[in-house]
Amino acid sequence: MKYHCLFIVLFFIALFLNSGCNHSGLSGLVVCKGKVTLDTVPLENATVTLIPYVQNSTEKNQQRNAFSITDSAGRFTMTTLKENDGVYSGEYWIIITKYEQSGEFVKTGEIDTETGKDILFEKSVNRLPAIYENYRESQLRVTVPDSGIQDIVLELTTK
Numbered sequence: 001m002k003y004h005c006l007f008i009v010l011f012f013i014a015l016f017l018n019s020g021c022n023h024s025g026l027s028g029l030v031v032c033k034g035k036v037t038l039d040t041v042p043l044e045n046a047t048v049t050l051i052p053y054v055q056n057s058t059e060k061n062q063q064r065n066a067f068s069i070t071d072s073a074g075r076f077t078m079t080t081l082k083e084n085d086g087v088y089s090g091e092y093w094i095i096i097t098k099y100e101q102s103g104e105f106v107k108t109g110e111i112d113t114e115t116g117k118d119i120l121f122e123k124s125v126n127r128l129p130a131i132y133e134n135y136r137e138s139q140l141r142v143t144v145p146d147s148g149i150q151d152i153v154l155e156l157t158t159k
Contacts, residue, residue, distance in 0.1 A: 028062065029086040032078040032144050034152025035070075036096060038128070042074030043098065043156065046128070050078060050092035053141060063088045089146045093135035096154065099124045132156055 032050070036043040048070065052063035066087045068076035077084040105120040112119050131137045142152055 028088055029080055030089055030144060030146065030148030031150060032066070032087045032148060032152070033150050034076055034154060036074045036076065036154045036156065038156045039158055040155070042072070043070055043096075044072045044074065045100075046070045046074075046096055046098040048076050048078070048154070049095040049097075050087060050142070051095065051135060053091040053093050063090045063092075066092075086148065087144055089144050089148075091141060091143045094138070094140035094142060094154065095135050096128060096132040096138075096140070096156065098127045100127055128156065129158060 034048075036046055036048060046069070048068045050066045052065070054063065064080050064087075066078040066080045068078045068084075070076045078087050079085060080087055102123045102125040104123045106123060108119045108121050110119045111117065126133055132140070135141075140154065142149070
């Protein structure tokens with residue numbers, strides 16, 4: 001849980017720092033769409049994250065992380081800087097997670113000054129097999145051509 005929250009915070013900080021005040025970084029983005037299923041059923045509210053796969057320093061340096069949330073049909077459109085703006089062409093590792101509230105609460109160690117009661121935090125849990133949260137284990141990758149890609153199919157299994 002701690003790592004997931006840290007990853008999300010760092011991801012958005014990186015997006016902010018990469019975007020800067022000059023939006024010229026948007027040029028060169030191409031469409032990147034697809035669908036995620038779990039045991040052949042469309043996977044709703046899953047986070048799909050693309051992380052550039054760079055083998056050496058001579059490869060494209062403009063690649064950036066991108067993300068999307070799947071809809072009720074399991075479909076997604078990737079975002080790099082602005083909603084649904086696409087990705088830079090190249091090869092990416094893929095991480096897929098689906099965090100939901102667990103119903104379990106833990107004390108934060110702080111007291112609410114108004115009520116005098118412990119402040120509680122509800123844990124969240126990844127509802128997908130852990131392998132999809134680790135791109136090195138899952139080995140999920142995609143190559144996005146200069147023309148973009150409309151039909152990535154990510155078929156996940158619980159086994």
